Amino acid sequence: MGKEQTNLNYELSLELWKTMFRIRRIEERIALRYPENKMRCPIHLSIGQEAVPSAIAANLSIEDFAVSTHRGHAHYLAKGGNLHSFIGELYGKLNGCCLGKGGSMHLIDASVGFMGTTAIVGNSIPIGVGLALASQLKNSGQISCIYLGDGAVEEGVFYESINFSIVRKLPSLFICENNLYSVYSPLAIRQPSGRQIFEMVAAMGMKTANCDGNDVLACNKLVKNAVEHIRATGQPFFLEFSTYRWREHCGPDFDNDLDYRSKEEFDFWQSRDPIKLIESSLFLNPQFQETKAAYEILIANEIDIAFSAAELAPFGNSEIATKGVYA
Ligand SMILES: Cc1ncc(C[n+]2csc(CCOP(=O)(O)OP(=O)(O)O)c2C)c(N)n1
Numbered sequence: 001m002g003k004e005q006t007n008l009n010y011e012l013s014l015e016l017w018k019t020m021f022r023i024r025r026i027e028e029r030i031a032l033r034y035p036e037n038k039m040r041c042p043i044h045l046s047i048g049q050e051a052v053p054s055a056i057a058a059n060l061s062i063e064d065f066a067v068s069t070h071r072g073h074a075h076y077l078a079k080g081g082n083l084h085s086f087i088g089e090l091y092g093k094l095n096g097c098c099l100g101k102g103g104s105m106h107l108i109d110a111s112v113g114f115m116g117t118t119a120i121v122g123n124s125i126p127i128g129v130g131l132a133l134a135s136q137l138k139n140s141g142q143i144s145c146i147y148l149g150d151g152a153v154e155e156g157v158f159y160e161s162i163n164f165s166i167v168r169k170l171p172s173l174f175i176c177e178n179n180l181y182s183v184y185s186p187l188a189i190r191q192p193s194g195r196q197i198f199e200m201v202a203a204m205g206m207k208t209a210n211c212d213g214n215d216v217l218a219c220n221k222l223v224k225n226a227v228e229h230i231r232a233t234g235q236p237f238f239l240e241f242s243t244y245r246w247r248e249h250c251g252p253d254f255d256n257d258l259d260y261r262s263k264e265e266f267d268f269w270q271s272r273d274p275i276k277l278i279e280s281s282l283f284l285n286p287q288f289q290e291t292k293a294a295y296e297i298l299i300a301n302e303i304d305i306a307f308s309a310a311e312l313a314p315f316g317n318s319e320i321a322t323k324g325v326y327a
């Protein structure tokens with residue numbers, strides 16, 4: 001491999017690592033501060049699942065759209081969502097992206113094309129398809145990225161949305177983060193054995209692909225290819241990534257004591273930490289150690305400031321109660 005290629009690989013790996021590392025540190029801080037009881041909304045952390053949103057961050061622009069789920073922190077940050085607006089929202093404060101009225105599961109920031117997350121499984125999928133339809137009607141070239149979990153595949157609206165996207169040739173990018181569980185229920189008791197989600201969607205008529213969702217370079221390659229395809233043809237694409245959440249379904253803690261997943265399984269996925277995996281090749285470059293140390297400090301300071309700002313920000317009042325409420 002030539003020197004130029006090696007440098008290019010390093011730069012790309014570093015960019016992807018930075019996004020993952022920042023998301024991880026932000027969520028770890030949320031977990032650390034959550035027991036103070038100042039963030040009064042339920043939280044669904046995506047620690048362990050950072051590779052997919054980082055690949056999205058590297059390939060979508062701020063003009064594109066994204067919608068997401070109850071587990072949407074990483075998706076919001078990867079779309080360029082402001083950290084102060086995010087932490088303020090968790091604290092229920094006026095500096096939050098929804099003026100503190102939405103909390104963790106209702107993050108919206110139209111200024112960066114992040115059009116919303118909802119607590120109802122599958123609910124944001126048709127909204128994302130609607131955004132893709134709007135983009136097509138306006139010929140704006142915007143892609144609509146629709147994040148969903150494996151559990152959303154059990155909702156009827158999933159099939160309607162896939163079907164409509166195919167029939168109307170919409171620029172929608174479906175991103176299925178298959179972390180093997182819906183709350184405590186493993187995939188094996190929810191969906192037929194041997195049926196792969198991406199293969200089923202391919203059989204419905206959409207272009208699809210899948211890969212290891214903890215290998216950020218593989219994720220990046222798949223997303224890049226899908227985005228190029230959508231931009232060139234306007235046609236939808238479905239990507240499935242296998243990944244794993246480390247913490248409890250809802251909340252800041254680990255839940256291995258509940259015994260719904262085995263220690264062996266958990267250990268296997270911990271050994272496939274997406275950040276550690278890319279670091280193992282980044283450390284081959286002697287510069288990385290110093291770069292990592294400096295970035296760690298930068299991110300810690302950024303997080304400190306955002307949490308302080310959220311603590312200091314005021315709560316809303318009756319004047320803003322109906323602002324942004326449409327129904
Ligand atoms: C329509 C609906 N059914 C059930 C629930 C309860 N619920 C909340 S999160 C969740 C799990 C969804 O699993 P998945 O889509 O795989 O996302 P993950 O939590 O694994 O990221 C369920 C069943 C809900 N919020 N909405």
Ligand SMILES: [Mg+2]
Pocket residue numbers: 149150151177178179180181182183
């Ligand atoms: Mg899941």
